[in-house]
Amino acid sequence: MNVNSFTKKSTVPAIPKSAKGASPLNEIGDVSAVTEMFKRLRQQNAQYDQAIQALIAANRIKNGWEKPAEPEMSLTIQREVLVGLGDTEALAKFDETHGAELAQEQAARMKAAQQIVEAPTRVKALEQYIQNLAGQIAAGLDETLIDEEISRIFRPSAQRMLEAAKTFVQAWREMQSVESVLLTRVRLHHYSVTGDHRTRYEHELIGRPREGELLPTLIEGLAIEDLRDLNDQFSRHDSELATALDNALRTVGFDAWGLKVYHPKSEHDMRSVYAPDPNPPKKHLEHSHGLAAVVRVDVA
Numbered sequence: 001m002n003v004n005s006f007t008k009k010s011t012v013p014a015i016p017k018s019a020k021g022a023s024p025l026n027e028i029g030d031v032s033a034v035t036e037m038f039k040r041l042r043q044q045n046a047q048y049d050q051a052i053q054a055l056i057a058a059n060r061i062k063n064g065w066e067k068p069a070e071p072e073m074s075l076t077i078q079r080e081v082l083v084g085l086g087d088t089e090a091l092a093k094f095d096e097t098h099g100a101e102l103a104q105e106q107a108a109r110m111k112a113a114q115q116i117v118e119a120p121t122r123v124k125a126l127e128q129y130i131q132n133l134a135g136q137i138a139a140g141l142d143e144t145l146i147d148e149e150i151s152r153i154f155r156p157s158a159q160r161m162l163e164a165a166k167t168f169v170q171a172w173r174e175m176q177s178v179e180s181v182l183l184t185r186v187r188l189h190h191y192s193v194t195g196d197h198r199t200r201y202e203h204e205l206i207g208r209p210r211e212g213e214l215l216p217t218l219i220e221g222l223a224i225e226d227l228r229d230l231n232d233q234f235s236r237h238d239s240e241l242a243t244a245l246d247n248a249l250r251t252v253g254f255d256a257w258g259l260k261v262y263h264p265k266s267e268h269d270m271r272s273v274y275a276p277d278p279n280p281p282k283k284h285l286e287h288s289h290g291l292a293a294v295v296r297v298d299v300a
Contacts (some may be wrong), residue, residue, distance in 0.1 A: 024245050027156050028252065034149050044137050044240035045259055048130065055126040055275045062119040065281050075102045127273045132253065134262040141261055149254075173217070179205045 060066040075098050082091040095102070109136065183203055190198040209220030214234040217227045250256060 010264060022156070022160065024153065024157055025242065025248055027153055028248060028254070031249075031252060031254045032147055034146055037140070038146070038256050038259065039243055040140060041256070041259050041261070044133060044140075046127050048133055048137070048260075048262060051126055051130050051133065052273075052275050055123065055273060056277050057132065058119055058122040058126060059116060059275065061076070062123050065277075067116070075105050101188065130262075131264050134264040138263045175207065217265065 057066075079094060079098075081089070082094055182205065186203060188200060190200045192198055204218065205220040207216035211217040212235060213231045214229055215227050217224050217231070219294065220228060
């Protein structure tokens with residue numbers, strides 16, 4: 001007998017929220033050790049990114065992709081001409097008038113030349129700095145501590161789930177037991193007067209749950225809409241709780257979203273530090289100067 005479709009939808013109370021004091025929001029506790037680790041890692045990530053940008057700039061100069069701006073040399077040339085002429089009076093007057101500007105011009109020239117000369121050394125020094133920083137990042141990260149903290153926060157929810165599951169299993173076994181006894185007591189054997197066995201009426205109180213469902217959508221006395229709602233809630237997490245917990249964790253700094261852990265290369269690894277240039281020079285295709293071959297196909 002299946003009257004499930006005729007059962008009026010009942011007012012099923014919402015799945016109860018955790019009682020006061022028994023909520024993941026109240027079980028975060030002291031996570032300062034991990035948050036300090038994340039804070040340090042965030043600072044080191046910023047240092048790493050800054051060093052990579054400096055390395056890209058140094059590599060561009062080293063590889064000849066970018067040259068420092070050429071400084072002015074007009075005053076330098078004028079003074080060299082006066083020196084060549086041997087006009088000491090004009091030279092003294094020039095130095096008096098343009099001394100400060102000349103010094104700035106010469107300093108700019110030295111800086112531009114120094115950038116080109118120092119580029120290979122700067123690249124080497126930056127790569128060593130990045131290598132050392134990666135070593136500090138890897139050495140300062142304690143994944144075991146992180147695992148211990150997330151397990152500590154998670155366990156109370158798992159325990160509450162286990163206790164609720166025990167209650168559910170007890171109720172589920174009760175329902176199945178009642179169904180088994182009832183269906184046994186009403187099992188009738190049908191025959192025709194000629195002695196042939198006839199198909200008997202199949203009474204059904206509990207259907208079969210489909211894959212991914214907590215409960216079958218056929219349970220005698222329960223509205224199918226209620227069962228579907230429970231199955232839907234079973235297959236989805238609590239978005240309201242998830243948002244609140246996520247905000248609470250981020251507020252206390254328990255947040256490693258987007259952080260990267262860099263590891264130093266081995267002693268025998270000769271590869272350069274990975275620092276891709278966002279705007280590398282375009283490669284020009286080489287044009288052939290020879291004549292193109294012409295193939296003629298004769299059709300008989």
